[in-house]
Amino acid sequence: MARKTQKTVDTFLGVPACDVSHMNGRIDVVIMGASHATPLSPDGASHAQEAPDAIRRSMKEAASDTTRWDFDQDGPLLPAGIDVRDAGNLATKQSTPGRNRDLIRETARVILNASAVPVLLGGDDSVPIPFFEAFETHGPLTIIQVDAHLDWREERNGSRHTFSSPMRRASEMPWIERIIQVGMRGIGGSRKKDLDDALRWGVRIIPAADVRRHGIGPVVDCVPDGARCVVTIDCDGLDPSVIPAVLVPQPGGLNFIDVMELFDGLAAKAWIEGIDVVELVPSRDVNGIGALTAARFICKAIGCVASQRRRRDVTSS
Numbered sequence: 377m378a379r380k381t382q383k384t385v386d387t388f389l390g391v392p393a394c395d396v397s398h399m400n401g402r403i404d405v406v407i408m409g410a411s412h413a414t415p416l417s418p419d420g421a422s423h424a425q426e427a428p429d430a431i432r433r434s435m436k437e438a439a440s441d442t443t444r445w446d447f448d449q450d451g452p453l454l455p456a457g458i459d460v461r462d463a464g465n466l467a468t469k470q471s472t473p474g475r476n477r478d479l480i481r482e483t484a485r486v487i488l489n490a491s492a493v494p495v496l497l498g499g500d501d502s503v504p505i506p507f508f509e510a511f512e513t514h515g516p517l518t519i520i521q522v523d524a525h526l527d528w529r530e531e532r533n534g535s536r537h538t539f540s541s542p543m544r545r546a547s548e549m550p551w552i553e554r555i556i557q558v559g560m561r562g563i564g565g566s567r568k569k570d571l572d573d574a575l576r577w578g579v580r581i582i583p584a585a586d587v588r589r590h591g592i593g594p595v596v597d598c599v600p601d602g603a604r605c606v607v608t609i610d611c612d613g614l615d616p617s618v619i620p621a622v623l624v625p626q627p628g629g630l631n632f633i634d635v636m637e638l639f640d641g642l643a644a645k646a647w648i649e650g651i652d653v654v655e656l657v658p659s660r661d662v663n664g665i666g667a668l669t670a671a672r673f674i675c676k677a678i679g680c681v682a683s684q685r686r687r688r689d690v691t692s693s
């Protein structure tokens with residue numbers, strides 16, 4: 377059976393579907409899925425390819441009435457006065473990494489040029505590389521990454537674009553002026569040289585243990601007022617009890633509320649210009665709690681975009 381690349385599923389929270397090649401009028405947020413970018417192995421199945429639809433599906437029940445009060449947002453589930461669309465899943469394939477990267481970069485660029493905030497559902501952690509590239513003319517940018525791992529490998533299996541390298545590739549993009557990495561712990565693929573390179577570049581590394589000790593406030597403090605930010609969340613940055621649906625669980629991760637507070641802190645002082653959530657592995661999930669948690673990050677992100685749009689309208693009027 378041929379692998380489906382563009383599934384027809386319900387949109388996230390039942391928002392209107394959107395064709396990015398025909399974006400008219402003011403649209404605030406566009407959600408899109410990318411099951412693949414640069415897989416570690418071009419044959420076989422990607423561990424995170426089912427994630428975009430699993431995330432959408434997890435909110436299907438709640439989507440029946442988006443006026444319900446959402447305590448994590450201190451507002452309705454879908455904020456009033458904001459136009460959110462779902463562009464579905466890009467036609468990515470495991471076997472076409474170069475084309476996948478082009479699709480992700482160009483689609484995100486179209487969304488950004490329409491002054492909307494792209495929300496990208498991966499896919500593994502290679503998906504953010506072309507996503508960051510799309511912001512070339514929208515910088516200078518601060519990247520805030522939630523991840524257990526450093527992701528600073530120069531290459532892996534001969535490729536510079538896999539899930540082991542997104543932060544090193546980000547550091548090479550001139551429009552990225554600041555990188556903050558939160559949630560590091562345990563054992564990943566990095567060696568000391570990778571860590572040294574990251575620190576030399578100026579990355580602020582805030583291990584998971586520091587978040588437990590001091591909360592998320594010091595992370596938000598690293599972001600200057602008015603900074604343009606992209607939030608990139610690797611699901612393994614969260615504790616496995618919060619998101620069990622990951623490839624390699626690492627004990628001692630962030631909690632759900634940490635991420636809520638991170639979004640609130642950023643929305644209050646900076647501008648969230650893009651969000652991605654990657655590395656959700658639905659086949660490893662427990663009762664759908666991981667997919668639901670990832671979906672709740674997206675709900676929160678939409679709420680933050682709504683509040684910053686209100687702030688921008690007040691500032692510019």
Ligand SMILES: [Mn+2]
Pocket residue numbers: 501523524525527539610
């Ligand atoms: Mn990662």
